[in-house]
Amino acid sequence: MAEDRRALLSIGVFFIIVVVAILLYEVKVYTDWTLMFPLVLALFGIWLLGLAAMQASNPQKYARGAFSTMSMG
Numbered sequence: 562m563a564e565d566r567r568a569l570l571s572i573g574v575f576f577i578i579v580v581v582a583i584l585l586y587e588v589k590v591y592t593d594w595t596l597m598f599p600l601v602l603a604l605f606g607i608w609l610l611g612l613a614a615m616q617a618s619n620p621q622k623y624a625r626g627a628f629s630t631m632s633m634g
């Protein structure tokens with residue numbers, strides 16, 4: 562049950578990150594639209610690091626380990 566909530570939360574965070582990247586482009590923080598993709602990847606990697614920290618505090622028996630989640634970030 563907790564994995565379903567985390568997956569849904571991760572999808573929501575991904576959409577928020579995409580919106581933030583688009584808004585930063587519209588405000589002219591960066592001028593090349595191709596920089597949007599690395600920015601999304603970097604911010605989502607930071608989210609995965611935070612997700613690994615949340616997972617380390619409450620490990621589950623047969624779930625992916627926190628170190629594995631952190632290495633994806």
